[in-house]
Amino acid sequence: MTYPRLIVVLTLLVAGLFMASLLVGVADVSVMDSLAALFGGGEGPLPIVMREIRLPRTILGVMVGVSLGLSGAAMQGYLRNPLAEPGVIGISASAALGAVIALQSGLAALFALALPLAALTGAALCVLLILLLAGSGGTLSLILAGIAVSALSSALTALVLNLSPNPFAANEIVFWMMGSLADRSFLHVWTALPVMLVGWALLAFTGRGIDRLTLGEEAAATMGINLKRLRLILVGGVAASVGAATAVAGAVGFVGLVVPHVLRPLVGARPARLLLTSALGGAALVLTADIAVRLILPGRDLKLGVLMALVGAPVFFHLIWRMRGRS
Amino acid sequence: MSLLTTHNLTVRHGARVTLNHASLTVEPGEFVGLIGPNGAGKSTLLRAALGLITAEGDSSLAKLSSAQRAKAVAWLPQAREIAWPVRVAHLVSLAQNEREDAPEVLAALARMDLTALADRKATGLSGGEQARVLIARALAQDTPLLLADEPTAGLDPAHQIACMETFSGIAKDGRAVVASLHDLGLAARHCTRLVVIHAGRIVADGPPRHVLTEALLSEVFSIRCYISDAAEGLVVQPLGQITQDDA
Numbered sequence: 001m002t003y004p005r006l007i008v009v010l011t012l013l014v015a016g017l018f019m020a021s022l023l024v025g026v027a028d029v030s031v032m033d034s035l036a037a038l039f040g041g042g043e044g045p046l047p048i049v050m051r052e053i054r055l056p057r058t059i060l061g062v063m064v065g066v067s068l069g070l071s072g073a074a075m076q077g078y079l080r081n082p083l084a085e086p087g088v089i090g091i092s093a094s095a096a097l098g099a100v101i102a103l104q105s106g107l108a109a110l111f112a113l114a115l116p117l118a119a120l121t122g123a124a125l126c127v128l129l130i131l132l133l134a135g136s137g138g139t140l141s142l143i144l145a146g147i148a149v150s151a152l153s154s155a156l157t158a159l160v161l162n163l164s165p166n167p168f169a170a171n172e173i174v175f176w177m178m179g180s181l182a183d184r185s186f187l188h189v190w191t192a193l194p195v196m197l198v199g200w201a202l203l204a205f206t207g208r209g210i211d212r213l214t215l216g217e218e219a220a221a222t223m224g225i226n227l228k229r230l231r232l233i234l235v236g237g238v239a240a241s242v243g244a245a246t247a248v249a250g251a252v253g254f255v256g257l258v259v260p261h262v263l264r265p266l267v268g269a270r271p272a273r274l275l276l277t278s279a280l281g282g283a284a285l286v287l288t289a290d291i292a293v294r295l296i297l298p299g300r301d302l303k304l305g306v307l308m309a310l311v312g313a314p315v316f317f318h319l320i321w322r323m324r325g326r327s
Numbered sequence: 328m329s330l331l332t333t334h335n336l337t338v339r340h341g342a343r344v345t346l347n348h349a350s351l352t353v354e355p356g357e358f359v360g361l362i363g364p365n366g367a368g369k370s371t372l373l374r375a376a377l378g379l380i381t382a383e384g385d386s387s388l389a390k391l392s393s394a395q396r397a398k399a400v401a402w403l404p405q406a407r408e409i410a411w412p413v414r415v416a417h418l419v420s421l422a423q424n425e426r427e428d429a430p431e432v433l434a435a436l437a438r439m440d441l442t443a444l445a446d447r448k449a450t451g452l453s454g455g456e457q458a459r460v461l462i463a464r465a466l467a468q469d470t471p472l473l474l475a476d477e478p479t480a481g482l483d484p485a486h487q488i489a490c491m492e493t494f495s496g497i498a499k500d501g502r503a504v505v506a507s508l509h510d511l512g513l514a515a516r517h518c519t520r521l522v523v524i525h526a527g528r529i530v531a532d533g534p535p536r537h538v539l540t541e542a543l544l545s546e547v548f549s550i551r552c553y554i555s556d557a558a559e560g561l562v563v564q565p566l567g568q569i570t571q572d573d574a
Contacts, residue, residue: 080410212421215464216408218379223422223468224397269411269448 003273006266010280014062017287021058022050024291056186061290062283063189064181064249067196067241069282070275072256074203077210077271078234079139082264082319085257086242089130089146089235091123092253093153095246096177097160098122103173104160115176116191116247123243126153127235138217142231179250179305181290192244199240200279202233207272214271252305254312255282261319329354330472330503331376331400335384338368338375346371346382347527353472353505358498360518360535361507364548368527369507370405373474377402401468405476405507407461409449415460416445422467435467438493440486455481462490466497473497475506479513491517511552515539515563523547535561545569 001009023034029046037046038055071086079088086092102108102118126149133145157177164170209230212220221227245252259281260274267273286304289311293302331353338346346368353359361369375382377400378389388400401422409418416427419436423429436442439459444452449460458481465473473494479487487510494504495517508514514521514535521538523531525547531538539561544552553564 080408211425214408214410214413214418215421215461216404216406216410218374218404218406219402219408219461219464221379221393222377222397222400222402224394226393264411268417269413270417271411 001266003267006277007280010277010284014280014283014287017284017291018058018062021061021287021291022054024294025049025054052185053183056184056189057181057290058287059189060181060184060192060248061287063192063196064245064252065255065283065286066279067199067245067282068252068255068286069259069278069280070200070203071238071241072282073260073271073274073278074206074210074234075238075256076260077274078206078213078230079143080213082261082323083257084143085254086238087150087253087256088143089238090126090148090150090153091239091242092246092251093150093157094126095119095123095243096251097153097157098125099176099247099250100157100160100173103176104164104169112185112187113191116188116244119247120195120243122153123239123246126243127239130235131232142235175303176250177305178303179252179308180293180301180303181249181286182301184248188248192248195240195244195247199237199242199244202237203241203275206230206234206237207275210271250303250305252286252308254308254316255285257319258312258315259285261315329387331505332387333372333376333385336372336375336386337383338371338380339383345527346375348384349375349524349527349529351376351522351529351532353503355471355501355503356498356519357503358495358517358519359503359505360514360521361505361524362509362511362514362521363507363524367524367547369524370476371527372524373402373476373505373507377474397468397470399470400472400474401465401470403461403465403473403475403478405480407454407457409457409460412448412450414445415441415447415449415452418449418460419463419467422464422469429467431467431469435463438466439463440489455483455486458482459486459490462493466493471502473502473504473506475504477509478506479508479510487513495519511539511544511548511563511565515561516559539563 023031033046034050038050041047068086075084075086075088076082098121099115099119102115107118108115129149130145133148134141161170161173209225212223212225217227260278263277263281264274267277289307290304293304293307296302329352333349333351336346336349349372363369374380376386376388378386388396391399420427420432423432436445439462441459441463444456449457462478479490482490491513494506498504498519518535520533521535522529523538530547531543539554541552544550549569551566551569553566555562
């Protein structure tokens with residue numbers, strides 16, 4: 001399959017899943033009625049369900065999927081490692097810490113945007129800390145700095161839970177951390193979208209650099225790639241995309257790991273071409289999973305992150321198995 | 328105008344000096360062989376000249392911006408890295424903004440005897456074939472100067488000779504090549520000039536016939552060599568090690 005054709009196929013897939021996501025839900029209504037309510041409006045609860053509940057949920061699904069898929073592809077390309085994912089540099093863990101602090105302190109209850117803003121703050125602090133720690137060293141120092149920040153964030157999150165005086169707050173935190181797109185509104189869309197757009201734009205610029213990094217850091221540097229600038233763009237782009245995704249959807253793992261891995265053979269393993277395809281693939285995967293959580297256990301609020309990990313972990317096993325066979 | 332000038336280039340690793348006041352000028356038309364034992368500082372000199380590692384002293388290439396440097400020099404690192412299973416033609420075309428039909432790319436593939444392998448996955452090739460792919464990538468960058476760190480390591484004899492002939496052909500076209508080499512025979516036959524580096528210092532610099540003497544080979548490499556002017560040029564064949572007892 002040629003690259004343009006692959007893009008068309010993935011776009012059509014995302015469009016189809018977008019429609020499916022709009023039409024699947026607890027309210028049992030016909031397709032025609034749903035679409036009429038979505039586009040035509042009218043009286044009764046259905047237009048509100050379609051426009052205020054399902055539409056933002058679906059749009060968020062696309063946004064979160066694009067962010068995670070694109071970031072995963074960029075990270076794997078930059079680190080030249082198929083096991084890398086956005087979580088490697090600690091962005092999701094520190095965004096989660098910010099959100100958890102907002103939930104625990106009661107800040108989240110004060111105004112609707114408090115939680116996402118706290119999560120974004122966590123992600124921003126993570127970036128500063130990573131760049132400070134990793135300095136101008138190579139990719140290894142970036143990974144190590146990411147692991148250190150990630151461990152610290154997880155420990156602080158555990159500490160907040162540990163010292164939580166209120167079991168209900170602890171419960172709320174645990175459920176939030178599982179990751180979900182349920183009960184989101186357009187407020188979440190408008191909060192996350194500007195940040196994500198900045199992140200996507202930054203990551204779109206990494207293509208030339210990560211393609212040349214196929215030949216190693218020294219060869220890439222002598223082919224006109226400014227590695228320091230590339231790293232800054234990459235870390236900034238991943239932080240904005242994944243930070244915003246975590247802020248509105250909680251921690252959703254494996255998308256950034258699995259999607260580039262599955263699509264890599266279809267783009268001839270070229271890191272730059274994997275960016276757009278993984279963005280679309282990520283959107284398709286998150287939409288699929290979000291439809292699945294509504295169909296598998298309707299009414300039980302199965303969490304998106306839980307389902308994703310259940311599907312993603314076996315793929316991860318498969319990856320390790322194949323790597324073992326190669327070496 | 329010279330293509331590379333270094334002046335008193337010095338590299339330190341803590342207290343250890345791995346490159347000691349190396350001054351070198353490379354002119355168009357030269358194929359410079361950089362020879363010396365393991366750990367003498369050959370790679371360090373090349374990487375410091377490129378500005379890839381921090382060094383004291385001056386190098387004309389290290390002063391350039393990364394975009395300017397990419398037009399002035401191509402670099403073939405010793406580590407042969409191909410991270411992803413991309414096609415050979417694509418990998419080589421990275422040197423020409425991914426234009427696989429660029430004349431530089433096609434010429435480089437042909438020169439390295441890779442045209443038949445152009446559609447294969449680069450990671451599926453043998454070590455020697457991968458080495459040729461990476462040389463082709465550096466050639467495709469089409470720069471006036473090529474720096475190569477042990478380009479012939481791992482190649483079969485025919486491709487070693489082909490590689491050396493390619494480099495001397497590039498030099499004859501008015502460009503220049505600086506390559507670190509371990510095969511003294513190949514270096515003697517194909518290079519226009521040899522630079523000998525020993526314990527971080529440049530200890531000899533000149534045409535192969537002047538540089539490769541029994542005294543220098545014994546001093547720097549601790550080996551005995553057969554050196555002779557044959558009909559086809561200079562022949563250097565290492566014969567044996569010189570141990571402390573012999574000296």
